[in-house]
Amino acid sequence: MTTNQPLLKVDHVGIQFGGLKAVSDVNIEIKKGELIGLIGPNGAGKTTFFNMLTGVYVPTEGSILLNGAKLNGLPPFKITQKGISRTFQNIRLFGELSVLDNVKVAYHSLAKHSILSSMLRLPGHFAGEKEMEDKAIEFLKIFHLEGFKDEKAKNLPYGQQRRLEIARALAAYPELLLLDEPAAGMNPQETHDLMELISFIRDQFNLTVILIEHDMALVMGVCERIYVLDHGQLIAQGTPKEIRNNPKVIEAYLGEEVS
Numbered sequence: 001m002t003t004n005q006p007l008l009k010v011d012h013v014g015i016q017f018g019g020l021k022a023v024s025d026v027n028i029e030i031k032k033g034e035l036i037g038l039i040g041p042n043g044a045g046k047t048t049f050f051n052m053l054t055g056v057y058v059p060t061e062g063s064i065l066l067n068g069a070k071l072n073g074l075p076p077f078k079i080t081q082k083g084i085s086r087t088f089q090n091i092r093l094f095g096e097l098s099v100l101d102n103v104k105v106a107y108h109s110l111a112k113h114s115i116l117s118s119m120l121r122l123p124g125h126f127a128g129e130k131e132m133e134d135k136a137i138e139f140l141k142i143f144h145l146e147g148f149k150d151e152k153a154k155n156l157p158y159g160q161q162r163r164l165e166i167a168r169a170l171a172a173y174p175e176l177l178l179l180d181e182p183a184a185g186m187n188p189q190e191t192h193d194l195m196e197l198i199s200f201i202r203d204q205f206n207l208t209v210i211l212i213e214h215d216m217a218l219v220m221g222v223c224e225r226i227y228v229l230d231h232g233q234l235i236a237q238g239t240p241k242e243i244r245n246n247p248k249v250i251e252a253y254l255g256e257e258v259s
């Protein structure tokens with residue numbers, strides 16, 4: 001289908017917490033397949049913006065449209081079903097569950113077998129379980145985690161936990177994947193590998209990706225377009241080169257490295 005309709009349209013969106021306008025009048029349009037960066041100083045409103053896209057917070061102004069359908073007011077699980085999944089700034093895995101189970105949990109709701117057949121342990125349930133397990137292992141392979149499938153998630157090194165979170169988000173078959181600081185705590189080699197992996201999964205799964213990241217090398221290296229938030233307002237958008245040279249961005253990051 002050829003259409004000019006953006007995958008995601010964020011129209012004059014904002015949110016107020018008591019007296020604080022954490023995000024104000026944000027307008028964003030993202031086309032299917034784009035890999036977008038969202039940057040800004042600490043406290044700029046980036047995570048709050050993701051929280052609005054995923055139904056954790058309901059915007060107090062404006063609307064969020066996915067494929068033309070309004071998302072505001074839907075609970076997070078409905079938004080996941082509609083095609084948005086995410087990772088978190090602070091890793092949120094089920095530490096006591098195995099690596100494999102962490103992925104299986106993510107797409108349990110998408111599995112074809114019914115709750116009844118699962119309760120009765122009918123053959124359909126086993127077919128469903130087997131299918132789920134095979135698919136989960138496929139995701140783990142992409143992230144080079146299949147060798148740790150029976151390990152408790154909490155025992156993985158930090159960088160691998162971050163990769164497992166992305167694997168789990170992908171297992172919900174999103175159209176739009178939101179990554180909140182995916183390279184946080186990673187060493188330069190892990191960050192480099194992650195950059196390549198993000199590009200790869202975007203192509204492999206026809207994804208659209210928005211990533212929040214403080215690692216400028218990652219953002220500039222992998223994103224085609226970048227939006228910049230400062231004090232809850234969008235102050236710039238453009239290609240990495242345009243953003244690097246934008247005086248407003250340089251000012252917002254005064255004292256921080258932009259290139």
Ligand SMILES: Nc1ncnc2c1ncn2[C@@H]1O[C@H](COP(=O)(O)OP(=O)(O)OP(=O)(O)O)[C@@H](O)[C@H]1O
Pocket residue numbers: 017020022040041042043044045046047048049089
């Ligand atoms: N539930 C809430 N109640 C009150 N204030 C909130 C709430 N959530 C976020 N805020 C405020 O909104 C502002 C934006 O915070 P947010 O975490 O979105 O910034 P950020 O750009 O993601 O920062 P960082 O890069 O440090 O993660 C902050 O002032 C924060 O204190």
